[in-house]
Amino acid sequence: MIIFISIFVLTSLISSTLVFSSLNNFPIARPGCKSTCGEVQIPFPFGIKRKCYRTKQFLVTCNNTDFTPPKLFWGNVEITDISLDGQITVVRSIAKNCYDKQQNRSSDNNPILELPSNFRVSNTANKFTIVGCDSYGYVSGRRRIGRNFTTGCTAMCSSRNDLQERECAGAGCCQTTFPEDVWWVRIDVRSYSNYTKVSDFSNCSYGFIVKDKAFTFSKDNLTNLSNVTKLPAVLNWDIGKGTCEVAKSNLKAYACKSAESECYEPVSGSGYRCRCRNGYEGNPYLTSGCIDIDECTLKISNCTKNAKCENTIGSYTCSCPKGHKGDGKEGDGCVKKQSLMIAYVLIGIIALLLCIILLYLELKRRSQRKTKHKFFLQNGGSILQEKLATGEVSPQMVTIFTSTELQKATNNFHNSMIIGRGGFGTVYKGVLADRRTVAIKRSIRVDPTQIEQFINEVVILSQINHRNVVILLGCCLETDVPLLVYEFISNGALSSHLHDEAKARVLDWNMRLKIATETADVLSYLHSSASTPIIHRDVKPDNILLDHTFTAKVSDFGASRLVPVDLAQLSTMVQGTFGYLDPEYMQTHQLTEKSDVYSFGVVLLELVTGRKALSFDRPVEEKSLSSYFLYVLKQDLLVKIIDEKIVGSGNMEQIYSVCKLAKECLNVKGEDRPNMKEVAMELQGLILGGKHSWERNNADNIEEMEYLLPNNHDGMGGVSSSVGYDSISRDHIGLPINGGGGR
Incomplete structure (x- = not known):
């Protein structure tokens, strides 16, 4: 207790001593006004009586009746120190x-x-x-x-x-x-x-x-x-409200009264304060409050020991003794005349070298800037700028990162920061300057035909607002290949959990059903709730990421398409991943939301069976998961392909219901498939323990589906090795059609 009180008293004494020493011999209060209360200074704008304070906010009282020595109060609050730097204790x-x-x-x-x-x-x-x-x-x-x-x-x-x-x-x-x-x-x-x-x-x-x-x-x-x-x-x-500029516009109310004062705005707060200019000290709120200080007498000048200090109004000068030259200040100070020539030569050489270095750096900077601008245009910068100007992309939703920012975030794209590779390129983990962890997608090559698809992904993702969609934070166009910056999803892609023996054991049936429901909810939102309907076109486990709570996050909208409200379908070149492609879409080239329904049906099969959509390691009849599923379903051997890791007491009814739902999604004709809203409602009903929310009575088209599915064609590509952020994967296809464009 004694130690604490001693520190408090010592702090107060030191504070008061500093106030006395700094304001000694300078005006503190207005003429005729009391400037102290006990040991506490009362500088204007504070004051005890009328006309001694600026406004009532600065009114203080000195109680010399109840206390010896007297104490200063601000209302009922005791004051132990007032500083003109904008603080009171x-x-x-x-x-x-x-x-x-x-x-x-x-x-x-x-x-x-x-x-x-x-x-x-x-x-x-x-x-x-x-x-x-x-x-x-x-x-x-x-x-x-x-x-x-x-x-x-x-x-x-x-x-x-x-x-x-x-x-x-x-x-x-x-x-x-x-x-x-x-x-x-x-x-x-x-x-x-x-x-x-x-x-x-x-x-x-x-x-x-x-x-x-x-x-x-x-x-x-x-x-x-x-x-x-x-x-x-x-x-x-603060002395007043508003900025210095606003305060100066009303000279009558302007508080900085001394001719040698200046206005400044504190780091926090909404008002302004006054202070004496360099070389002056005192109270800037009084007309003659700022007085010149003698830097030489106070020994606060930076003159060297052998230089003579002379005080001037608001400043001082340093003069060198005879036989010396210089400004007499710290640094070169005063040097002998005979050494001046050598010094000048050295200075000249150093200046020349400095100029050469600066010229080199400037030329290098211009070259880098020119190269970055070239890449910016090459990577679709003008297209993105046009979309930003027309409002198709919101500047608040998409950040344009510089290449320098992303290089620092990834340690110059070091191999240790790689979190995934694929035929499209590489995904890096990065940490931005504001400590956010992100995923940065970098293509392996520059394909001019993919630039519009890259900008399309930026446009689409900037319009999607759903908690189960990977958030696009921005892009960078200053590098040799365009970069996309996403939020970082820590648990990787669903495919890596389904097809890894150790991870798949953790992924029980309830988790798989939850992931399926969340993914269906996203696709339903894209098809029917987004401001402009969106067809994903590449639904697969590689593009479904999982966060630390195993919440699904749908990614990769590079192949997606915005659907005009007056069009039920689009004629496009065929794009997607083998094993998940809608057979009707492959035949007709007519893209509808039912193409996503088919792909989602294959995803449901992967969740139920733990098998890949295409596997060339299995017998010919089992190579295509969708074809094999229809076969075992027809033979009433469904239990043969259900993943044994998810089979448990009481869940077989749910599993069979999901299989039935998958069969509905895999109908050859799009019109026979449910829409994604119906699929999402069905899965939500299973989680809640409800019955089927809809029932389809269409005749089975299994033979037709088996005929159309690409189950026995070699050269159809393999299973994607992406990690969910890619839009150009080695098992994607793109088939040109007559009269159909990319958009």
Whole structure:
């Protein structure tokens, strides 16, 4: 306790001494106004009586009746120091919460501080502190920007031996900061167990806002703070509202009255302050408040030892003795004349080398800038700019990253940052300057025919707002190949979990059904709820990512198409991945939302069977999963291909229902398939334990489907090795048609 009080008194004395020394011999208050109260200076704009203060916010009172020496008050708040740098030190109450041995509670909680405009609690000069061994506390309040805030911390210990002198890191004492611009504050302190576990040495909690370094924790504080009622805290103040520019427009109300003063805006707050210019000191709020200081007498000049310092108005000069030349200031200072020629030669050489280096760097910078601009145009920059200008892409939704930013984020695209490879290229993990972890897709080659598809992915993703869609953060067009920046999904692609023996065991039936439902919900949203309907065109497990909670995130919209509201289908070149392609789409080249339904049906089969859509390692009849599924379904041998890892008590009915749903999705004719909204409702019904929400009575088309499915064609490509962020994979196809374009 003695140590704490000593520090507080010493801090106050030092603060007062600094004020006295800095303002000594300079005007402090207005003429005829009292400039001190006890040991506290009262500089204008503060004042005790009328015409001595600027506005009522700066009215203070000096109580010399009840206190010796007198004390200065601001309302009912005691002031121990006023600084013209925009701070005042006040004394504030401590919040307390205590229980005696009979568990009777006594408390002095919720000390509230409410400040007028232009005043706020300093978030840099104060700390919110909790003291106790079974304690937690909150500081809450309001900010000038119209927001509320709450923060706090916990102080715990089980024995006095846990405590460290002068340490306030959670054992018996904790400290934390709070936001800026705070004008209203409330403090609450409480106990987790009413001190029953530590009552032999601590039965109270204490909470307070205290000036930084004015409080040093001691073991004795667990008991002696009960005798302390107030501690110092720092408030910030501004002289007026608005910026300096606005304030200067009204000279009558402008507060910086001294001719040698200047206006500045503090880092936080909405007002302005005044200060004396360099070379002057005093009170800038008074007409003749800023007085020239003698830097030579005060020995605050930077003249060298052998130079002579001479004071000037607002500044000073340094002159060298005879036989020397220079400015007499630190650095070169004063040098002998005979050494000047050598110095000039050296300076000339250094200047020449510097010019050469700067010229080289400038030429290199221009070359890099020219190259980046070339890549920008080559990678579709003009197309993207046109879409931004027309409003097709929102600037708030898509960030244009620079190549420098992404190089730093990936350690210059180091191999250790690679999280996936495929025929399309490489995906890197990166950490941006703001600490966000992202996935950066980098193509392996520049294909001019894919540039429009790349820009298309940016356009489509900027219009999608769904929690189960991978968020596109932005792109970079300054490199040799275009880059896309996505949110980072930590658990990889669904395919890596389904087709890895160890991971697949973790993926039980409930998780697989949840993933299927979330994916169906996304596709339903794209088809019917998006502002413009979207057909994904490449639905597969490689493009379904899983986060740390195994929540599905649909990715890769490079092949997607926006559907005009007046068109039921689009004529396009065939694109997609073998094993998932709609047979009707392959024959007719007519793209509809039912193409995604077919692909999703194959995904359902992979979830149920654990098999790949195409596998050349299996017998010929089992190579195509969809064809083999229809075969075993026809032979009533469905149990033969169900993944044994998901079979459990009571879930076979759900599994058979999903298989039936998959069969409906795999109908050859698109008109016989359900839409994605119906599929999503069916899966949601299974999760909720409901019955089928719809029933289809179409005749089986298994023979027709088997005929059309690409199950026995070699050269159809393999299973994609992508990680979900790619749009150009080695098992994709693109078949040109007559009269059909990419858009």
